[in-house]
Amino acid sequence: MREPAGATYFGERGRDGERPFDPGVYTGAEIGRTAGAGFEAAAGRLGVGPADVLEAIDRLEHNVKQLERQLEALKKKSARSKLDDLVEQARDVKGVRVVAARLSDVDRETMRELADVLRQKLGSGVIVLGSAEEGKVALVAAVTKDLVPKLHAGKMVQSLARLVGGSGGGRPDLAEAGGKNPEKLNELLAAVPAIIDKML
DSSP states (O other): OOOOTTOOOOOTTOTTSSOOOOGGGSOHHHHHHHHHHHHHHHHHHHTSOGGGHHHHHHHHHHHHHHHHHHHHHHHHHHHHTTHHHHHHTOEEETTEEEEEEEOOSOOHHHHHHHHHHHHHHHSSOEEEEEEEETTEEEEEEEEOGGGTTTOOHHHHHHHHHHTTTOEEEEOSSEEEEEESOGGGHHHHHHHHHHHHHHHO
16 A cells, blocks of 8 residues: 655654554544543533533523513613603604603513503604614614504614615514614614604
8 A cells, every 4th residue: 555645754752752643543542531530620610410411501591581581671671761761851853742862771572562552652753763783774764553554663764774874674663774884873763753743
């Protein structure tokens, strides 16, 4: 058999007298000892016996998910506590009450829920909520049913989304959009009354 050109070979003890690397030399027993050492180390960190490591990890995962749910609930509660202030700060545009606000630490689902609550509190009006997280903009626009013949949330959010380099759309009473220029979110929210004024 012809040997590959440029190949280098060592004796049984290798270049430095150590056993050369050979995948076949590492037996299942050696691998098992390594894995066992890893389990013992994990058990020490978790404060359990090696046999209970997997169960302890399952408990940790459950606790983390539970804490995440509690955190989301607290964020929603915090956001809801500010809704009355937003209603009081609503602007009047040709007889239509308008709430345009920036929210923090809320996802789009929560924004939709808050927009629904605001619609109920306003009775009649328009809501535009925006948030900027991780370099992206999320928008939710809602219109109470009595104003739908005159105002369309989908068309409204399309116009607004262009201001933050995005796009969107939706139903006449509820629409969503996204954008990629979070630094322009405040400018967008300030433009809400003027856009509604043009639509009326």
